[in-house]
Amino acid sequence: VxxxxxxxxxxxxxxxxxxxxxxxxxxxxxxxxxxxxxxxxxxxxxxxxxxxxxxxxxxxxxxxxxxxxxxxxxxxxKKGHGKEGFGDDPALAGTVDGAPTDAALAKKVAELEKEIERHTVFVKQPVRERLPNKRRSTTTKFRVADCEGYFTVGEYDDGRPGEVFISVSKQGSTLSGLMDAFAVSISLGLQHGVPLSTYVKKYSNSRFEPSGMTDDPELRIATSLMDYIFRRIAVDYMSRDEREELGILTQQERIQPTLPGVEEAVVVDHGSDAVAQVTLDLVAPPTAVVDAAPAGPPKMAAPQRNEVIAPLCYSCGNEMQRAGSCYVCGSCGSTSGCS
Known part of the structure; x- marks a missing residue:
């Protein structure tokens, strides 16, 4: 034109x-x-x-x-596609007037996509599961030694914990700021799929001050604030089988006999030279003649419990010793609260 x-x-x-x-x-x-x-x-x-x-x-x-x-x-x-054109690529065989057909192009594209997938590394990213705007929560008041505080656990609709708020000491203090930051990190981990048992296993039995007696009738002694908070959360949100593997049992669960035929009791004398004694009433099984039988399949081993570190005595500060289902101080005779 x-x-x-x-x-x-x-x-x-x-x-x-x-x-x-x-x-x-x-x-x-x-x-x-x-x-x-x-x-x-x-x-x-x-x-x-x-x-x-x-x-x-x-x-x-x-x-x-x-x-x-x-x-x-x-x-x-149009360029002439001779030896240097599309004819050199076997994947583009079948051309019309030197240009590849749609089928040949589609085949070549599919091969290139497979080659890209083979060299592509996919990294699975965690997805955050946010709590609903209106959620249920439980606030627990606690006291460990002379430290008093509160912690609140927010729940999903199915009852799983999804966030933690911890209030200790005065607002604006260093301890309060550290606990707030710690609670935020725990909340983000729970919302990104970190199992609650992982946190409980990591922070239970951690030892630092303040530690000692608590006002919780189910968990009488705590070795630290983290120890009490996560053992309390474990009691509220984990089954007994899961807690038993971690060595976390309530006071009522501990006084139950651990072996059939064995009754445990702790007798404490509150005199000046009182020493805790442990009485084991062994119930002897009836004697009977049993023919030797071939050994059956090996029994499955019980779940291995984590070793629980003995707490410190809340009276004198020495390390207590295990006595049945309780702990007894060998220096002053104080116990962990069993009777």
């Missing part, structure tokens, strides 16, 4: 130079215009173009020779 730089009705490349020369006196800088040249130009033609640009006073000139790049936005003729 009109003359352009490509095709049959073209503008000579010298026409591009003369047009730029007409506009150059009105511009302070170079002109961003490409001078398009046909494919059959020679080196001498390019040299002549640059000399003519200098004579006309152009500050800069850029040339482009047709079909000099692997890919270009405008092409006026």
């Amino acid at each position: 009109f003359a352009c730089s490509m095709g049959d009705n073209t503008i000579h490349y010298m026409g591009h130079i003369k047009m730029m020369a007409a506009a150059q006196p009105f511009l302070s800088g170079a002109i961003s215009k490409t001078c398009n040249m046909p494919e059959d130009v020679t080196v001498e033609d390019v040299e002549e173009l640059h000399i003519e640009s200098w004579r006309l006073g152009l500050k800069a000139v850029a040339i482009y020779r047709d079909n000099c790049k692997v890919a270009q936005p405008l092409a006026t003729a």
